[in-house]
Amino acid sequence: MALTASFEGIALQDLTQVRRIDPMLRQIVEAVSEGRVRAHLEALIRPRDPYAGYTSMEAAADFIAETLRRCSLHLVEERFRCEGRWYRNVIASQPGSCRDGQVLIVAHYDTVPNSPGADDNASGVAGLLEVAGVLARYRFKHDLVFIAFALEEYGNPGSLYYVERAKACDAAIRGVFDLEMIGYLGQTQAVPPGIQAPAVGDFIGVVGNRRSEELVSLFKETAAMVVPSLPVQALVVEGNGENLPLVRQSDHTPFWEAGYPAVMITDTAFLRNPHYHLPSDTLDTLNLPFLRQVTAATAASAALLAGFA
Numbered sequence: 535m536a537l538t539a540s541f542e543g544i545a546l547q548d549l550t551q552v553r554r555i556d557p558m559l560r561q562i563v564e565a566v567s568e569g570r571v572r573a574h575l576e577a578l579i580r581p582r583d584p585y586a587g588y589t590s591m592e593a594a595a596d597f598i599a600e601t602l603r604r605c606s607l608h609l610v611e612e613r614f615r616c617e618g619r620w621y622r623n624v625i626a627s628q629p630g631s632c633r634d635g636q637v638l639i640v641a642h643y644d645t646v647p648n649s650p651g652a653d654d655n656a657s658g659v660a661g662l663l664e665v666a667g668v669l670a671r672y673r674f675k676h677d678l679v680f681i682a683f684a685l686e687e688y689g690n691p692g693s694l695y696y697v698e699r700a701k702a703c704d705a706a707i708r709g710v711f712d713l714e715m716i717g718y719l720g721q722t723q724a725v726p727p728g729i730q731a732p733a734v735g736d737f738i739g740v741v742g743n744r745r746s747e748e749l750v751s752l753f754k755e756t757a758a759m760v761v762p763s764l765p766v767q768a769l770v771v772e773g774n775g776e777n778l779p780l781v782r783q784s785d786h787t788p789f790w791e792a793g794y795p796a797v798m799i800t801d802t803a804f805l806r807n808p809h810y811h812l813p814s815d816t817l818d819t820l821n822l823p824f825l826r827q828v829t830a831a832t833a834a835s836a837a838l839l840a841g842f843a
């Protein structure tokens with residue numbers, strides 16, 4: 535009992551495994567807190583669209599910026615214009631000791647109109663904020679960059695703008711973890727033709743293209759090591775996923791198009807979640823222990839890719 539009580543949220547079979555891995559990685563996984571993830575979700579969940587939800591979209595950006603600033607990260611707000619209005623990507627970074635490459639953890643914070651966007655994508659942003667808070671306590675060889683993108687739901691001009699500038703200055707990006715809906719478990723799972731996946735929606739998906747194959751493996755193997763009770767389904771698509779457009783529906787796609795390795799980490803969105811883009815995408819539909827496990831796997835994977843200094 536004492537053991538479970540002191541490691542809130544980690545199943546016992548996970549613990550025995552975690553004890554055999556790198557002590558720093560173990561500390562990171564144990565530090566990921568379901569309580570903080572819930573608090574982030576509560577602050578974020580409400581319509582955050584550029585129309586009637588504009589004020590709460592801006593408030594979400596302020597909350598994200600303030601939370602990242604409190605982690606002692608270097609904060610930049612990247613502003614861009616879209617259809618006559620200004621929007622912002624919130625970017626926080628922690629320099630690595632080598633300064634020769636970046637590891638990105640990204641998630642979009644906007645919603646479609648009339649949806650509070652709990653799974654889409656307060657879940658991804660809450661995961662990002664928790665990874666940032668935990669990893670900021672460590673030093674890494676490579677830079678860590680946390681980005682909350684604006685307007686993913688509107689053709690992702692936020693991530694397009696960021697990637698254009700990264701490409702122009704020849705940024706060395708080692709890998710991108712895009713958290714795109716990571717909080718929903720379902721009894722049923724739709725599976726597109728030609729793809730192998732279980733019929734029960736109890737797994738987290740990690741999707742990459744060929745150039746991102748190593749990143750897909752890193753996430754899958756790290757998750758198996760640090761949260762072995764979390765089922766992971768990996769999918770590697772040809773090209774940039776042109777033959778399966780639904781794997782392109784997030785902020786990782788501009789990175790793919792620019793030739794950077796990037797993975798989308800996802801509960802598979804509308805293939806599983808019946809509340810997708812609806813007013814019913816609310817906090818009470820999410821599974822927080824699952825969201826915590828996905829966040830822990832992401833934190834550990836990003837730590838390994840960034841390399842302990």
Ligand SMILES: [Zn+2]
Pocket residue numbers: 642654655686714715
């Ligand atoms: Zn989304």
